[in-house]
Amino acid sequence: MPPIAVAELDLDLDGPDGPGGSVLSFGPALGGPPPGAGDIFALVRLRGRPAATVLGHVRADEDPAEVLTAVFRARKSPYEPPVPEAPAPAEPVTALAAPPRTTVVVATRERAGQLARALDSLLAQDHPDFRVLVVDNAPVTTATRDLVESRYAGRVDYVQEPCPGLAVAHNCGVAAADGTVIAFTDDDVIADPHWLTALTTPFAADPGLGCVTGLILPARLTTSAQILLESHGGFAKGFEPRLYDPASPPADEPLFPFTAGSFGSGANMAFRAEALRAVGGFDPATGTGTPAKGGDDLYAFVRILAAGHRLRYAPEALVWHHHRETWQDLRNQAHGYGAGLTAYLTAILVRRPALLPALLAKLPRGLAHARAITAHRPDPAGESAPGTHGARAHPWPRDLSRLERRGMLYGPLGYLKARVRIRRQARGEALGEAGIRRRAVRRRS
Incomplete structure (x- = not known):
């Protein structure tokens, strides 16, 4: 390609x-x-x-x-409604309400070059009141700290989280954040200058809103792996704003709220701080860097909705994402997505058993949905499939679909492995602290 x-x-x-x-x-x-x-x-x-x-x-x-x-x-795509030729100008989101005080959390691990590119775009935001916080997750070098302290001193805050895992790093950011809203993005994105304002202003207009997600488009399409991923929708969720309300479930999503992948992605999301903390933040046994391999963002979406908060998708909130470049990256990603999907469902049931009856009632359709989202979408004639949003369709390799399904089978096991690892770490830390206290007592005596 x-x-x-x-x-x-x-x-x-x-x-x-x-x-x-x-x-x-x-x-x-x-x-x-x-x-x-x-x-x-x-x-x-x-x-x-x-x-x-x-x-x-x-x-x-x-x-x-x-x-x-x-x-x-x-264009005459059946999957993308045509834009009216002369619509009334939309009222800018900034005119509706002032965006609230926000902390932007960027979790990273040993990718200082990419991080610098992301931070430059975040510091150029038109939001009037925000703070950028870098969470250095289980670092093995000082590269990230050195970058923040030398190039962004006084403009970007830095904290270190020694325990590996994206959800753990995000929880560290939640603990250190201030303000009404906490926004999250990744170190491999470039944020549009209006991104943060568009992502956070809806919170000021809707007190019942718990989460807002935004549009993710490719920053580059230079390799076959990047082109293939984007031809199957990438991370984009369309261009129509949408509100998900647990009090009025969407008629076109019978699996709501368990199809959390349709709500957005972790590279572009924001939460009302009070609501996110009330549900316990992210499950530390999910996410990249753990045996579960993913699902931390999906878990948070469902927990927010299950708590009665609304979730809004705002396509005006745009980030450009640097997709994985190699075929091996794409293979790892396919397996990780499958694992993350079932890992997050396992996490939901472990932490909120009351949701089990609702999930079981929707399970038959859920299995059909899981099969559909991993199947190659274009037909042999090369017609565009749902989600291609303007990209030329390429057949989805069957081995990637198999990897994703294997990931689904592995996900619950990966989640349980991650929970065991976290417990062992907690016990080790407790024993270490107890040993320090005993030595201190002996020295004083």
């Missing part, structure tokens, strides 16, 4: 036939258009608001903006 350039196409709506003038800029990881002919994957914005993604092939003698605009206006 040849590389695909990533771009943004901003259209106005002043023309009599729909989108008129356009501004094309290339993505956060690229300095300009690809040389000669090639494919371009573009986020289309209508007056600044994310509206769709399109994929266009541009010849050397063509204007990329004109080609992509034509693709956008001609």
Whole structure:
């Protein structure tokens, strides 16, 4: 698969036939258009608001903006409702209410180069009142600390969490955070300048809101693994805002709230601090870096909804994600996603047994859903499948589907292994502290 350039196409709506003038800029990881002919994957914005993604092939003698605009206006995807040609301008989210005080938590481990790129984008946010907190998870070098203390002194806070695991690191961030809202993103993203404002303002307008998630698009599409993942939807959840309310379950999601993967992803999420702490934060036996391999974000989504809070998906809150680059990365990711899915379900049942009857009632459909999300989606004719959102479809390799299903079988075991490891660590720490106290008593006597 040849590389695909990533771009943004901003259209106005002043023309009599729909989108008129356009501004094309290339993505956060690229300095300009690809040389000669090639494919371009573009986020289309209508007056600044994310509206769709399109994929266009541009010849050397063509204007990329004109080609992509034509693709956008001609698209007839059954999975992506067409944008009205002349909608009323949407009221900016910042005009509805002032965004609340927020702590942005970035958990990282030995990826100082990527982290710097993410921090630069976070410090450029237009949010009026926020703090950035880096959680250095089980470090083996001082690279992350050195980066924060030398390059971001006074602008980024640093804490260290010695116990490995993404959920543990996030809980460390929760403990150190201040403010009404705690936002989470990863060290491999570049945040749009309006990301944090769009992600957190809904909390000010809705006191019953417990969580907000946002849109995740690819920062680069240079390898076959990256292109394949994005052609099957990547991490994007569409361009329509959506509210999930446990008091009024969505009719089109009979498995609600157990299909937590449809709500959002951990690279782009925020929680009302009070609500997240009330449900105990993240389960430390889930997440990357543990035997469970994932599921920490899904666990938190379901716990928030089960506690009666609403969850909102806000596509205006955009981050650009650097997808895994190699086939082995993608294989590991496929297995990890499968494991994380069943690990989080196991965690929910272990910690909230009262949810078991509801899950059992929905289990038959749940198994069908699990099979569907791991099946290769495009048909032999190459038609786009749900979730491709403008990317050209490529057949999903059967071995990746098998790996994901194996991960599902492994997930409960991985979760239990992680819980055992945490208990052993806690016992070891307790014994160590007891030994220190005994030695101190002997010295005093």
